Amino acid sequence: MPSSRRITVPPLTRVEGEGRLLIRVSDGRVDETRLNIFEPPRFFEALLRGRAYTEAADITSRICGICPVAYQLSALAAIEQICGVGVDGQLAALRRLLYCGEWIESHALHVFLLHLPDFLGCDSGLELAREHPAVVRPGLELKKIGNTLMTLIGGRAVHPVNARVGGWYRAPTRGELDRLVGPLERARDIARDTARFVAGLDFPDDEVGAVFVALRQSGQYAIERGRIASSEGLDIAAADYDSHFVEEQVPWSTALHSTLAPLPPLPPHAPLAPHAMSAAGGSYLVGPLARFALNARWLAPAARETAAEVGLRPPERNPFRSIIVRCVEMVHAADEALRIIGDYTEPAFPAVPARPRAGIGHGVTEAPRGLLYHRYSTDRDGTILDAKIVAPTSQNQRPLEEDLRDVVERSLDLPEADLARRCERVIRNHDPCISCATHFLTLDIDRG
Amino acid sequence: MRTSASTSPSASPSTAAARPRLAVWKFASCDGCQLTLLNCEDELLPLAAEVEIAYFLEASSATVAGPYDLSLVEGSVTTQADAQRIGEIRAASRRLVTIGACATAGGIQALRNFADVDGYLAAVYATPAYVSTLSTSTPISAHVRVDFELQGCPIDSRQLLEVISAFLAGRRPAISSASVCTECKRRGTVCVMVAHGTPCLGPVTHAGCGAICPAWHRGCYGCFGPMESPNTPALVRELTVLGMDDRETGRVFRTFNAAAPAFLAASRDAAEGGGIHAEDTDAEDTDAEDTQAEDTHAEQ
Known part of the structure; x- marks a missing residue:
């Protein structure tokens, strides 16, 4: 019998509905890593059936309170494609502006309250605030500015109410946006200072091998629109997503796994079927590392300068260093928001008319955690017949498991407690939605 | 009592014990109501000085066993395990307040109550047998006694701070019941x-x-x-x-x-x-009885 052991990293205390990690080791090699996600299923794709095309944005925003704008704008892009309306000009710029607020809010939450405590040996952002108030207090200020931007455009920061099919219920006035200029300049400064600070942290060695996938839009660091691109040369429209990416269910998780389909691609628009079991394809990574690898040249000048100053160069493959990329992206989001506000003129109408039609629409945007894909089919009166939503976390689940396997294999000589802590850090590097349960793992070893 | 910014967190257990103990729990939900607490950027650090945040996984890995003076519960009950867990949380909590539409009214996921959940599973998962779920999404009050229900999808941060302040002061929250x-x-x-x-x-x-x-x-x-x-x-x-x-x-x-x-x-x-869905009315009636039995706001 080879010497083997089974390392389970279960939820801490009474944390059903979150995550658990199982690692099987034999003869110094990791045979298997499984990240169980126990988040109870909420069946959004099923409950959308029979709803009106005008309801998709508000309903799907309830999938995630941390990135509701991502869900709203992916849904609206898909529905507007069905309706055959283009949202352009200032109406589109306002969507990008709202999204900048969400990037700042979500990244600041992760950087200061979830991720940074790992690097500085604290249990929480609150403890961090006591130990390092000079870092955390500006961080909370930065987060608040993101929320203020979302509230001004969207009415509130969590599940904003203003975005609708064809545009907005109400466009902000010039004067309202002008009030954001001072705070956003301050946000850009805080993000830049934070990038300098985090770049000096101690980063363990690690390298993800997965293909990077992100939206790409010539001339802009893609956020709310673009084509789907990869570090291997993929370049497709959102409508071709289904022919290149496959979702599959694994027994140990309620989150579906996504893989890049092996070539040749499936026929376009083939099955409007449930997420299919499939032959394994290649893993790919979405999120800040992927965006930075594919789109760094389009960052706003202030963000490009910050990246250069702190020694960040694309492609960055160490997930521990994603904290620096998030800071650079916050510099970009603040700078981009200032540019949009500077160019803003109040539109004559807050929305363009959008009539229901029968059809299939695809929408894809860059949530703070990465690519978010929606597909709907509707009948003539706009009733939703079918919906498919692929969240960043399900796309990142497989590369995350691969990352964990590599790290564990190199760290098997660590004491168990340290190994568990290292695993938690690897998971948090990718900012999965289950990272709401920060530090949610403890280690239990079953020696086989 | 207040602690200064320089106080070591582990230095004075007696100080920690003197502060009221707050816990935040998550059931089926989007995290938006918990996030509303973290979005109180100006109040967060003062609050953390006033109360001991004994269980709040979104914010901290340091957890403290019960009992808790005040438990805030986000999310609805959709699994058998969660139905059991909420009972344990109630037993460990002096006061229990639900935050948000999921915990108070089952949330958007309660639309399953009007449908065939097996059909829902088949619509999302290729192998439904791997997934464990109940056929309903029910509010916390359908399972345990609730001291106060804070409504909203998401909740409002000012109302949340009022509820926390009120329960810590031992009074009823001043939350309008108007329209x-x-x-x-x-x-x-x-x-x-x-x-x-x-x-x-x-x-x-x-x-x-x-x-x-x-x-x-x-x-x-x-x-x-x-x-x-x-x-x-x-x-x-x-x-x-x-x-x-x-x-x-x-x-x-x-x-x-x-x-x-x-x-x-x-x-x-x-x-x-x-x-809508006239064929679903049987399912509605069943769920209505379950929920109304526990809810004093039921329209008679």
Whole structure:
């Protein structure tokens, strides 16, 4: 019998509905890593059936309170494609502006309250605030500015109410946006200072091998629109997503796994079927590392300068260093928001008319955690017949498991407690939605 | 008592023990209501000095065993394991407050209560047998005694701070049970229904958001759930005059607070009027009994 052991990293205390990690080791090699996600299923794709095309944005925003704008704008892009309306000009710029607020809010939450405590040996952002108030207090200020931007455009920061099919219920006035200029300049400064600070942290060695996938839009660091691109040369429209990416269910998780389909691609628009079991394809990574690898040249000048100053160069493959990329992206989001506000003129109408039609629409945007894909089919009166939503976390689940396997294999000589802590850090590097349960793992070893 | 910024967190267990102990729990939900607490950027650090945050996985890995002085519960019960867990949390909590539409009214995921959950599973998962779920999404009050229910999808941060302050001070929270209409009046917003003919659920919806939607030229869509004793039949007549058919009125009451008794009754009336999913009415009746038994706001 080879010497083997089974390392389970279960939820801490009474944390059903979150995550658990199982690692099987034999003869110094990791045979298997499984990240169980126990988040109870909420069946959004099923409950959308029979709803009106005008309801998709508000309903799907309830999938995630941390990135509701991502869900709203992916849904609206898909529905507007069905309706055959283009949202352009200032109406589109306002969507990008709202999204900048969400990037700042979500990244600041992760950087200061979830991720940074790992690097500085604290249990929480609150403890961090006591130990390092000079870092955390500006961080909370930065987060608040993101929320203020979302509230001004969207009415509130969590599940904003203003975005609708064809545009907005109400466009902000010039004067309202002008009030954001001072705070956003301050946000850009805080993000830049934070990038300098985090770049000096101690980063363990690690390298993800997965293909990077992100939206790409010539001339802009893609956020709310673009084509789907990869570090291997993929370049497709959102409508071709289904022919290149496959979702599959694994027994140990309620989150579906996504893989890049092996070539040749499936026929376009083939099955409007449930997420299919499939032959394994290649893993790919979405999120800040992927965006930075594919789109760094389009960052706003202030963000490009910050990246250069702190020694960040694309492609960055160490997930521990994603904290620096998030800071650079916050510099970009603040700078981009200032540019949009500077160019803003109040539109004559807050929305363009959008009539229901029968059809299939695809929408894809860059949530703070990465690519978010929606597909709907509707009948003539706009009733939703079918919906498919692929969240960043399900796309990142497989590369995350691969990352964990590599790290564990190199760290098997660590004491168990340290190994568990290292695993938690690897998971948090990718900012999965289950990272709401920060530090949610403890280690239990079953020696086989 | 207050602790200074330089105090070592592990230095004085007696100080920690003297502070009230707060716990935040998550069930099936989007995390938005917990996030509302973290979004109180200006109040977060002072609050953390006033209370011991004994269990809050979104914010901290340091956890403390019960009992807790105040438990805030986000999310609805959708699995057998969660049905058991909420009982354990209740037993460990002196006061238990639900935060948000999921914990208070089952949330958007309670739409499964009107459908065949096996069909839902098959729509999302290739192998439904791998997934464990209950056929219903139920509010916390369907399982344990609840000291206060804070409505909203998401909750409002000012109301949350009032609830925390009130329970820590041993008083009832000063939360208005009036409708969104009162907030429009206070805000000086022109009535979108009267002035523009925009359908609005404000007259039957619980106040608390600050009447955001009408201020953004949109009708209220009821995300705070029913106010106390709402007159939904009167509103439905107005909505019909504005051109909404039974299917549409059924839909607007079946969103984020679909299992709240008053909205449940309104959507059932619409369904009986020939609108949405008439075949589902049996399922609704069953769920209505479950929920109404525990909810004092049930429309009789």
